[in-house]
Amino acid sequence: MTRGKLTLPEIGGQAEALKAAWEQLKKQEQWAQTFVGNAAYDEVVFIGSGSSYYQAQVMASTFKLWLGRSASALPSSDIFLFRDQSVARNRKVLLVGVSRSGESSEVILALDSVKDLPNWTTCGITCYEDSRLGRMTECLVSPLGKEQSTVMTKSFSSMTYMMQAAIALAAGGALPAEMESALELQGDIVERGRVFAESLVEANDFNKYIYLGMGAYFGLAQEVCLKLKEMSYVWTESYGTLEFRHGPKSVVEPGTLVCLLVSEQARSYELKVAEEMKAYGAFVLLVTTAKGEDTSFADAVFELGGGSLSDEARAVAYLPLLQYLGFYTAMKRGVDPDHPRNLTQVVKI
Structure with a gap:
């Protein structure tokens, strides 16, 4: 390969x-x-x-x-x-x-x-x-x-x-210790994320991709949206989670993947949005610290762990799974994620 x-x-x-x-x-x-x-x-x-x-x-x-x-x-x-x-x-x-x-x-x-x-x-x-x-x-x-x-x-x-x-x-204060503790999550997440993403892509054919996040996770949602777009050339969008309900949700229909980066700070509100998208026919993927009764409606849930850490200290733990999602989507579509068309590693003007 x-x-x-x-x-x-x-x-x-x-x-x-x-x-x-x-x-x-x-x-x-x-x-x-x-x-x-x-x-x-x-x-x-x-x-x-x-x-x-x-x-x-x-x-x-x-x-x-x-x-x-x-x-x-x-x-x-x-x-x-x-x-x-x-x-x-x-x-x-x-x-x-x-x-x-x-x-x-x-x-x-x-x-x-x-x-x-x-x-x-x-x-x-x-x-x-x-x-x-x-x-x-x-x-x-x-x-x-x-x-x-x-x-x-x-x-x-x-x-x-x-x-x-x-x-x-x-x-x-306790923040440096939190950042050091966050290191312990990453190795396991990287390996589990690869297997999870490969299986998810193999089992499904989506025609729309939406990434949602709030707070520090809004920048992450934009980034993983870009990763999928760069690697596989599929059209995808990212929004602030609650903002998505104010107009953009009109694009949701069966065949739409809605991926939500769930914070602990706003978990209950964010999951209400995800449940609403499920009712419109979306395939809902939640990336969160842990499953619970409040996530049982989702089509897929990836657990990160690290629930004792602040949302910000845990931020980069959300990335591997969703980078792999872009990678395996590209592979399934027969394109090369290493060398996306029209792109270079360094952009000069």
């Missing part, structure tokens, strides 16, 4: 990539205190493009909750093309560039556009320490996030986890 020979082991390497990110963060702990732990900034803005923008959303959501300070996530292009519409003037801003390769034109242009502004400071996170991003500003580096495949899988997980762990270190 030549199709998928790069992507499959990269999805499977996430547990090791997360552990390496944690060990590397211990060496860069001062980064956490200097940047995300520095209360002198009025606003922390996480920027990226494509998958990196979705990472930025998870990072900003985690930052606001755990540190209680203002943060936002923006596409990189908003900073160098629409900066004053995106970030209020006369604020002291920390701009955090997020890029797997560290070579994305848009994140480089964004950081370069603020380098001479008196109230702006930059930093970043990447998988390539010798990249342009790594050379132009101080970066966290995910050492095992490097990938050969075009699509982001273990790079997304490890970078997201590493930044969340840095925020946890800055916040202190």
Whole structure:
């Protein structure tokens, strides 16, 4: 088999990539205190493009909750093309560039556009320490996030986890221990997720795919939606869970997969939405900490464990199964998830 020979082991390497990110963060702990732990900034803005923008959303959501300070996530292009519409003037801003390769034109242009502004400071996170991003500003580096495949899988997980762990270190309390405990989930989830996803794809033929998530999981829902679209070329959409009920649910019919990333914070409300979609004929897949009577209506439930952890600390545990779903859908359709058409690993403008 030549199709998928790069992507499959990269999805499977996430547990090791997360552990390496944690060990590397211990060496860069001062980064956490200097940047995300520095209360002198009025606003922390996480920027990226494509998958990196979705990472930025998870990072900003985690930052606001755990540190209680203002943060936002923006596409990189908003900073160098629409900066004053995106970030209020006369604020002291920390701009955090997020890029797997560290070579994305848009994140480089964004950081370069603020380098001479008196109230702006930059930093970043990447998988390539010798990249342009790594050379132009101080970066966290995910050492095992490097990938050969075009699509982001273990790079997304490890970078997201590493930044969340840095925020946890800055916040202190029980959060660093939570992030370390989250590492214990990943190996088992990766293996069970592969088997579960392969079986699900083999047994079903869906014509529409919808991913739903809230809070930090909204960025994850957008990311796994993109993974399926990139790898298999099927049309899929993502929404905030309760927002989906306000118009978009009209597309639901038999043959629609509705996949819900269930939080513990909003579980009862989210499951009401999922049950409603089931009544419209959707095939409902729930990704959650644990099954219960409240999930019995669903067509498929994947249990993550980790119910004692906060939703944010458990975030990257949702990714392997849904990355595998994209992979096996691509394989079933006879396309190569390693080299999606029209795409390159680094996007330049």
